[in-house]
Amino acid sequence: MNTAPPGLLAAAWLIARKDLAIEFRTRSAFLSALVLSLLSLVIFYFAWDPTAVAALDVAPGILWVTFTFSGLLGLHRSFGVEAQERAMDALLVAPVPRESIFLGKAFANLVFVLGVQLVALPALALFYNLPFGTVVSSLALVMVLAAIGLVCVGTLFAGITANTRMAELLLPVLALPFFVPIVLPAATATARLLAGRPLAESMAWLRILLAFDLVFLYACTIAFPFTLED
Amino acid sequence: MTSTPSARARAGIDWFALVAIVAMGAAFVRAIVFTPPDRLQGFAQKIFYVHLPSAWVAFLAFGLTAIAGGVWLFLKDPRLDRFAESSAEVGVIFTTGVLISGPLWGKPIWGAWWVWDARLTLTLFLWFLYLGYLVLRSAVDDREARARYSAVVGILGALLIPFIHLSVYIFRTQHPTPIVANPTGIQMPGVMITTLFLALGAFTLLYVALVRARMRLASERDALLDQAAAESTP
Numbered sequence: 001m002n003t004a005p006p007g008l009l010a011a012a013w014l015i016a017r018k019d020l021a022i023e024f025r026t027r028s029a030f031l032s033a034l035v036l037s038l039l040s041l042v043i044f045y046f047a048w049d050p051t052a053v054a055a056l057d058v059a060p061g062i063l064w065v066t067f068t069f070s071g072l073l074g075l076h077r078s079f080g081v082e083a084q085e086r087a088m089d090a091l092l093v094a095p096v097p098r099e100s101i102f103l104g105k106a107f108a109n110l111v112f113v114l115g116v117q118l119v120a121l122p123a124l125a126l127f128y129n130l131p132f133g134t135v136v137s138s139l140a141l142v143m144v145l146a147a148i149g150l151v152c153v154g155t156l157f158a159g160i161t162a163n164t165r166m167a168e169l170l171l172p173v174l175a176l177p178f179f180v181p182i183v184l185p186a187a188t189a190t191a192r193l194l195a196g197r198p199l200a201e202s203m204a205w206l207r208i209l210l211a212f213d214l215v216f217l218y219a220c221t222i223a224f225p226f227t228l229e230d
Numbered sequence: 231m232t233s234t235p236s237a238r239a240r241a242g243i244d245w246f247a248l249v250a251i252v253a254m255g256a257a258f259v260r261a262i263v264f265t266p267p268d269r270l271q272g273f274a275q276k277i278f279y280v281h282l283p284s285a286w287v288a289f290l291a292f293g294l295t296a297i298a299g300g301v302w303l304f305l306k307d308p309r310l311d312r313f314a315e316s317s318a319e320v321g322v323i324f325t326t327g328v329l330i331s332g333p334l335w336g337k338p339i340w341g342a343w344w345v346w347d348a349r350l351t352l353t354l355f356l357w358f359l360y361l362g363y364l365v366l367r368s369a370v371d372d373r374e375a376r377a378r379y380s381a382v383v384g385i386l387g388a389l390l391i392p393f394i395h396l397s398v399y400i401f402r403t404q405h406p407t408p409i410v411a412n413p414t415g416i417q418m419p420g421v422m423i424t425t426l427f428l429a430l431g432a433f434t435l436l437y438v439a440l441v442r443a444r445m446r447l448a449s450e451r452d453a454l455l456d457q458a459a460a461e462s463t464p
Binding site for chain 2: 156220
């Protein structure tokens with residue numbers, strides 16, 4: 001039996017697996033996030049006049065607003081599960097680097113957000129009658145790049161707000177300004193791709209997303225241990 | 231600290247604040263009476279002497295908040311956290327000033343109160359960001375945890391600003407090109423420059439005076455809480 005404490009990424013993987021196992025067995029948050037996404041896709045359809053505005057013009061905005069809010073739901077849960085029976089304390093005394101806790105949680109959240117997108121995106125194509133077939137791979141790239149930035153910042157803030165009063169309200173208030181440089185490029189790139197423009201035209205936006213991911217993955221991983229009690 | 235905080239607060243006039251208020255008054259009088267109106271924009275241009283100094287103080291305040299938070303993470307000095315708290319609050323007030331004075335000028339010159347220009351959008355999100363920062367502070371009771379969380383959010387906020395700026399700048403821009411930080415030199419007549427720098431100085435003094443007053447309040451509050459805690463646990 002190997003008793004040496006696991007390394008940074010190995011420990012992160014263990015924590016991610018633990019979170020995903022909990023989520024897979026209960027499915028409560030995933031299902032709520034999924035239903036919320038589908039519901040808002042449907043409700044948004046009635047918020048504008050389909051004879052005056054083309055679905056292609058509103059769909060990217062609706063898609064990204066929906067993802068942002070359903071993502072927040074999942075992020076909030078990520079530290080909520082640790083509050084029960086003070087599970088967070090057990091994580092903190094575990095012989096793993098604290099950066100691993102962040103990376104593990106962020107990875108589990110990434111799987112969560114991408115899972116919701118995997119179902120919501122075809123639903124959007126169905127409800128709004130959009131031509132997804134040809135751009136699906138470029139669109140997936142935008143989705144993954146945006147999701148990484150979203151979960152990095154979101155996981156860190158979920159960890160902070162979990163210890164405050166009114167955590168479920170404070171998380172969106174804190175996190176949404178940080179989502180501007182994600183949602184704006186992602187929605188614009190999505191709109192261009194759906195309009196049949198080549199991926200090369202959206203490169204400036206993809207570069208912003210990539211830079212955001214790299215900067216905030218690094219910064220949030222370093223910052224996370226500072227948010228924990230010694 | 232020789233005297234108790236409350237005794238210091240009662241001690242009398244805050245001379246620094248008084249100087250700041252007099253400087254503000256002088257800057258306004260000079261801007262309105264002794265500086266000629268702009269040839270094209272007329273009297274509306276006067277708001278520039280409020281708008282630009284407010285924006286300068288807002289960025290100064292938020293920058294110092296982030297720095298104070300970062301240093302706090304290593305020194306854990308409560309004064310740094312009180313400074314960050316005070317500076318962020320004063321910064322939000324001046325950002326509000328920017329967001330009010332901008333539309334007042336925008337309506338006669340652009341014909342619209344609000345446009346989704348890059349710099350307006352950035353300022354608006356900056357305002358939201360630090361409102362969130364203040365809400366976070368109010369939602370945490372433990373002083374040390376509050377300082378830790380706000381330091382982290384303050385630093386990440388400073389990292390976020392270039393990203394918001396870049397994304398909204400590519401999106402679109404309509405704001406006048408920089409008049410002061412222009413590569414070919416300041417694009418203004420000398421008399422306006424003097425007034426502008428007087429206003430900048432006065433606003434900076436006001437910032438320092440307000441932060442000083444706010445920090446005094448914060449340390450009195452902390453002292454009161456300590457006193458209450460000491461009394462409840464003899």
